Amino acid sequence: MATFDYPRLRITAKNIITKFGQSGAIKRTTPPDPIFGGDPTVTSYPAELVPMTYDQRYIDGTNILTSDRQIYxxxxxxAIVPQVGDIATTGGVDFHxxxxxxxxxxGIVNVVFVCQGRVAS
Structure with a gap:
């Protein structure tokens, strides 16, 4: 039995996101050193993103708000794996x-990351 080619699917997803998406960034804040203190450090990682509006049937007003975006x-x-707490910046808008x-x-190849982004105020 043949195995599925996930690296190829990853390239296909990249091509679609590049075609229909836009350049943006994932910003990660590193807290200050607990002993020496200092300021938090914000590092920006360039990324290709597609922010999409959620389908109305998924918006419940609690878990998913009208202003939330599904970000591919x-x-x-x-360079990083996005995580909760990062900020996705696309089209001049910051999304937590x-x-x-x-x-x-x-379990090996990350094909695409799908995030729920909430407009940062």
Missing amino acids: ISSVGL IINMDPYNFD
């Missing part, structure tokens, strides 16, 4: 990542 992030060339789902079907 290409895993190709991304409040939920994250890595599409990693075989």
Whole structure:
């Protein structure tokens, strides 16, 4: 039985996101050193993203708000794995990542990252 080619699917997802998405960034804040103190450090990682509006049937006003976006992030060339607490910046808008789902079907290859982003105020 043949195995599925997840690296190829990853490239296909990247091509679709590049075609229909936009350049953006994932920003991660590193807290100050607990002993020496200092300021938090914000590091920005370039990314290709597609922010999409949630279908009306998923918006419940509690877990998913009308202003939330489902953000598809290409895993190709991304230096980090997005996580809850990061900020996705796309189209001049900052979104707090409040939920994250890595599409990693075989446990090895991250095909694409799908995040729930809430507008940062």
